[in-house]
Amino acid sequence: MTWMTRNWTMSGIIKGLTVTLKHVLHIGDRPTVTVQYPYERMKVAPRFRGLHAVDEDACIGCGICDTNCPNGSIRIVKHGTRWYPQVNIGMCMFCGYCVDVCPMNAMKMTGNYELADYTRESLVYGPDRLLFKKEVKQ
């Protein structure tokens, strides 16, 4: 007598069909959530840990970021007359320790996450690509 207990109305399928139809017709709070990536980008969080940036005037080249880097991806190199960190993005795990330990608050992380490149050499970001000049407040 299993036929008596069977769900002959197929109510489960009909319920499911209703839910999917609501998604198709955008009934209720069911928007299209995809971001069309190359054409539009999602807004990253303010504390997003992307590519580093070093304040040209504040950095004193002390090397504390170098010693604290867990992956050893930071080196202090000479740039012009002063010493600045050089970050190897290929080894970096974006933990943010370098930003935390910087005594002069010279290091920060930007929201730039499109860091894919063609060669390993180009993943080494020297001071020429990391430095930025803070705008002086009058």
Add this chain to the structure above:
Amino acid sequence: MLYSGMWTGDTMTNAYELIINILTAIGVYDTIFGVFKSYGMEFVLKLIIVLVTLAVLFGFVLVTVMFLTWMERKVAAMVQSRYGPMVTGPRGLLQPVMDGIKLIGKEDIVPAKADRFVFNLAPYLAFVPAILVFVPLPFGESLIISDLRVGLLYIIAISALSPISILLAGWASNNKYTLLAAMRAVAQDISYTLPLALTAIAVVMLTGSLSTVDIVNAQSGTWFGIIPKWFIFLQPLAFILFLIASIAEMGRIPFDFQESESELIAGFFTEYSGMKFAMYFLAEYAHLFAVSGILVTIFLGGWNGPVLPGIPVVITSLVYFILKTYAVVFFAMWLRDTVPRIRIDQLLNIGWKIMIPLALLNLIVTGFLITAGVMR
């Protein structure tokens, strides 16, 4: 059908006569016929017109298949809160063209231990029946390649050919997954062709004819001026059984055992690549459209619909047929994105223990009602 002499333009029952009528209306048919007759080669003209109708059908099927692949991806995307293809062409409409170009450019790999001849033969055996099914399908009034007197039987017989192709492909690939999928697909196809045919017979009992045109004509008109005389209202159980059986016959979710990705990689065409894979793809979607068209023809009134004044009935009937067919296609895609796959033993249980007894019951009740004079 033999036509001798000039065309008089009295009857118009299929695409061949439609073309002749159009040519006559333009006023060029007599001249063309005269030219061919002066060389004693009237049959060449007939052959050319038949070939033109077949070419139109082939082009229509190809364009439809391209559109259906796009539609499948779009419907799936809409259900899953995505966009789907958006880059190539407006709203990604040209994506199937790019896919086709990509598939043509792919290397055609034959497995080392495969049965080469059968392996190469199988895609064509899948593709040709998928096109042949369209021959007795009425796209609109007089828009039919050939109004066979055994149209419905022809359709069921042709769609019953697909297990052969599947089994050949699965066996010739020399791969355990393809063989398993082919075995499953054949078991499924055979067990679901029976309810498909049995429910179609219930409709044939109502019309007394296997010709698709007769079935469509029997559904013209309305009851009480409101309800259209479609067989879905006379045969609701048969309609549901036919819908389920045709979805199983197409091999779509929830019955897609021929290509259950999570279990059997890609099913029986795992080893196929390039153009042969494209042929299977084409056959699958052509089959989807054909089966939806058959469902519309049998149960949803075919090309019947309200006649609009001022527009030729050939055009309105084509539009009605296409609209109804796409509604059924949309339902199949919608169902695919909603329900999960059932188990193979559940599938066979449903087929043999529920669908066939219900189809037989429907047949008996229909027979009683017709004999008692309640129906028709």
